[in-house]
Amino acid sequence: MEKWDASYDVVVVGSGAGGLTAALTARLKGLTSLVVEKTNKFGGSSSLSGGAIWVPNNVYLEQAGLKDTMEKAEAYIDATVGDRVPAARKRAYLTRGPEMVKYLHEHTNHVRFKYIPGYSDYYPEAPGGFPQGRSVEPIVFDLKKLGEERNNMRRANLPTYGMVMNAYEFHKVNMITRTWIGKKTSLKIGMRLMRSIFTGYRPAALGEALIGRLRLSLMEAKGDVWLSTAFSEYVTEGGRVTGMLAVRNGKTVRIEAKRGVILAAGGFSHSQPLRERYLPHPTSAEWTSAAEGQTGDILAASLRLGAGIDLMDRVWGAPSAVPPGEKPFFLVADRGIPNMMVVNGAGERYVNEAVPYHEFVDTMYAKNKPEAPTTPSWMILDQRAKNRYIFLGLFPGQPFPKRWLDNGFVKKGGTPAELAGQIGMDPAKLTATFERFNRMAERGVDEDFRRGQSAYDRYYGDPTLLNPSLAPIAKAPFYAVPVVPGDIGTKGGLVTDEYARVLKEDGTPIGGLFATGNCSAAVMGETYPGPGATLGPAMTFGYVAASYLAEQKP
Structure with a gap:
């Protein structure tokens, strides 16, 4: 027998949230554990994620007063997942998930979450669905607590210009030009930035906060x-x-x-x-x-x-915009803003733009035809949307980078017909699509794809409008960016x-x-x-x- 170079009770391959949780649990239950990570940074895709977890009926939801139950959760899982997954495995998730959340809350000093009020389940109108949502996200974490180990953590490097915000805060900041709570939240985040500049505080949110909290807990557990x-x-x-x-x-x-x-x-x-x-x-x-x-x-x-x-x-579908030579932009909130629509290569709408992202990608593939390709599709918005909302990581009113216009990633036109010429589609067809969309948007009713009828559609929309996710695309110039069926x-x-x-x-x-x-x-x-x-x-x-x-x- 060849000898071992190292020996542990449990060896975990991968250092994302699942791997760190496994190794941490093993240590807390008295076993020796090792995580092996292929790259030179720990955190995996979890570090790059929103950091939220969807675990029905967990302790944080209970503390927030959300009246979730096992019966509601089972009804929702049955309505969405169906029988594609064995019943024993679905039930294990619904029973062991809350157990996991509570265990880490009680046995670590750092793994902490808070409820995201209003972040809807993706199918809130289904049996057992919650329009107010079930998701919890990690509390903002000070990376300084990791010491030198923070240099080994995978970072998301989001284009937020030094401002750190969690998912709940981003939802408010996206309306900075539209609501008082948007302005108030932006001020709070600005104060957080000032604190980090003057005190050495190193705040992290979203997936970075989750991974930081798990890694510090594993360090303290000697994993x-x-x-x-x-x-x-x-x-x-x-x-x-x-x-x-x-x-x-x-x-x-x-x-x-x-x-x-x-x-x-x-x-x-x-x-x-x-x-x-x-x-x-x-x-x-x-x-x-x-x-x-x-x-x-x-x-x-x-x-x-x-x-x-x-x-x-x-x-895990993620409609994305990919500038040449750059990383993809995962289009989540971008598809919920008004004054925006998505069309296929023939200049026609084919989907409710605000649907959950995985469903959007499924629809891209299902509707892809040679005469009307949806890979890529084209996301079109006007100057009003550009002035009001965050888009592709750019704050309201911030111009598109010149390189995006120069290399053709962003198309620009003074009229729908001119924009169609830039894209390479029939000007008459795109103009007709504009006109129909705007007539429906004026009334706040999407007769074609029911955009704005679901609580999820409205989450990233503009609460000051009749239909938060629907408004005319009328203020020139008009912009278009290609959308591909990406993934997370x-x-x-x-x-x-x-x-x-x-x-x-x-x-x-x-x-x-x-x-x-x-x-x-x-x-x-x-x-x-x-x-x-x-x-x-x-x-x-x-x-x-x-x-x-x-x-x-x-």
């Missing part, structure tokens, strides 16, 4: 994290996973996992060959907002063990059970192997019930896997 350590292969004995080979700083190391290996390695968004093999076409790794390094490294080795896979043709991660992967155990194709578990997050087939199936329905399950089943291992005999 290890190895960066620049890439998974290579499993070590097995008698059909059971007993450890793994990894390449650490160019050297192969053997790491024993006495209780088990927990995979939290993310999906395959950055692997163009795997995208071509599994995802709908067209597809491009340049469209993803997932963290670098997510190339599906654990997939081939797991298939060699006989692991089953599912949902490989699905992504792939959602297909290894099939797991209610204990997060990786299952073979025959349904039996592979001993010693567990998975959570985007390397596993999503518990949300083909849909996306609410803000944080990616991170919530990743953390929950990381907690479930570590708890299961803690209960087993060595």
